[in-house]
Amino acid sequence: MSHRRPTVKGSFTLSNPAVRAWLFQILAIVAVVVIAIYLVHNTVTNLNNRGITSGFAFLDRAAGFGIVQHLIDYEQGDTYGRVFLVGLLNTLLVSALCIVFASFLGFFLGLARLSENWLLRKLSTIYIETFRNIPPLLQIFFWYFAVLRNLPGPRQAVNAMDLLFLSNRGLYIPSPQMGEGLLAFAAAVIVAAIISVGLFRFNKAHQIKTGQLRRTWPAALGLIIVLPLMTHWFFGAALHWDIPQLRGFNFQGGMVLIPELAALTIALSVYTSAFIAEIIRSGIQSVPHGQHEAARSLGLPHPVTLRQVIIPQALRVIIPPLTSQYLNIAKNSSLAAAIGYPDMVSLFAGTVLNQTGQAIETIAITMSVYLLISLSISLLMNIYNRRIALIER
Template sequence: MFSNERVRGIAYQVLLLAAVVGVGWYLVSNTLHNLSTRQIQVGFGFLGREAGFEIAEKLIEYDATHTYARAFGVGLLNTLKVAVLGVVLATVLGTLIGIARLSSNWLLAKLASGYVEVMRNVPLLLQLFVWYGLFTELLPPVREAITLGDWLFATQRGFWFAWPAAHPAWTAAAWALLAGIVLAWVWRMAAARHQQATGQRWPVGWVSAALILGLPLLAWAVMGAPTEMDVPQVGGFSLQGGRSISPEFTALLLGLSTYTAAFVAEVVRAGILAVDRGQTEAAQALGLNAGQRLRLVTLPQALRVIIPPMTSQYLNLTKNSSLAVAIGYPDLVAVANTTMNQTGQAIEAIAILMAVYLTISLAISLFMNWYNDRVKLVER
């Protein structure tokens, strides 16, 4: 029986799996025994207890009377907020810099190259300290805030800006914006299928713009067209009203985005260079200008080369967001550290961190692999 290669392969895999499970069981049981001997409490029951600490920035309602579980939820949302915005900014900035490195303009190409070399070779943590220092040391205190009319205030404690006063019309406009984006995507897909089937091109640009901009405006107008704004006002040691962005969040977002953009730029540049030069020459022979050649010919083909390494950069940015604890931004790691200090249950807190970052990384990988399958060349 073991002369069969397939049977031997299955047997070896079963033995390896049994060995891994056995080692894992031994480590876990040994750890639990040692913790029990030292009368150290284990388990996740602490998540239901009152946290007893505040979190400066939050996307959902939270105060010190809420549970540790909700505190972890606040930290997770803060991490996701900076990760999503960082991915968007790094992608846009990195793409522009990668294209600029291939520009025929000598000065533009050298500036882009200098940016890439500097940003890639300076540690991210140091860059975060620099950004944070710029905001906290160069900006004035609240009572000497730099103002732009009554709409924007820049201080050491953050940036305050006017915001529409609460009204159902704005909620309706937000839902209409989401619907407009979905409908624009559906229209774009339908137009692409129609063009492939008939060769006729439906208008996409202005229809998408009308859906994305028109639907929110229509919903806002139907619900009363409110124009009242909540304007920040100086009060005590801070400002009241409007909305604010903390220097910690701003420094973290800019640091992650500018640092990752340097790596994205190299990925984009490599993808463009991977496209056969004959493609560009053929597009030029058809009379396409430089912008059209880049948008319609080069980038769509380069995308198939760009996406796999771009996935790694998105994963790096998300995991690098854990450095937020160094500048005081209350992300998931900061909440976990506070929880460990208060409860002493380090193993459970670290396990939560590992599970969350693993889940986020797998979700990013699955999405990017799905998108890569959609844009890859279909071979016959």
């Protein structure tokens, strides 16, 4: 009669689930490493066969092409590394503008969707259902080709007090130039802000101690206005303005908001604001109705109830999906390449790649930049989300 040998718990055999789990994980890691080594070796071999050198030395070579918009000084003889900085700043610019505009517009539309006014509620519903169901690329094409490119030329530009000029070349506005009193002006603004914050905290402590309410904003507003004006009188102007003027077939001087940037900003802001509006609406509706009734029983006006009671509680529901929309804005900004806006994708993964042939390096840099931007946005939003989260004790 045969007897089966009993298995010992913790023995290193395949019948042990823990051993099998570790074995499968080790095999998976080995497979991933082998595949990665094969891909790297295959890529290096193909590059060598085609005579393509790898590495990032190309960043020190002269680019030799112009860029229509650059937030830092740039000339055609500058390096590809400089092109990278120009594209990065242009990407950050359009992302920041769209985040700000989409947030304000989405917040207003979300409140309008809950308004008791029938017309306002229906108009906001039509806006949301229309723009969030049209692909963002088509909206960019609409604003760029159908609207902005059909504006009059520079000689027939729309003129606003000889300061602002709108044409199919873009919006030309006065450009600020540093003046001799800039440092004193900045110091005055910082001092006024510090004093205002201190005054606010002092009045808040006084209200908690005595119950008497003291308004801070009149004194703070006076400080912010008076102190910088005093530095202007004593130290001179902080800024001088370069006014654009029509010379020949285009404007010279000032700053220009090119049509590509305007179309991209408007389209992405309008598109994303429709989603943000629904996030705001759902966040406000998630607050129990008893909170509204409690505020009403205390006699609080509706604006105060919304600002002090409802919105702070709704933010805990709003922030996580709002973070996703901010990430979408940063990633959707890559659609700028479709209309020639000089962002990271258009400049680095487009023009630089075609000129240098460094496909792996340029694509890797571009992907890393977008990954870093997204992670930075997520980090900042998560920090804010933790600050407003409810803490159970």
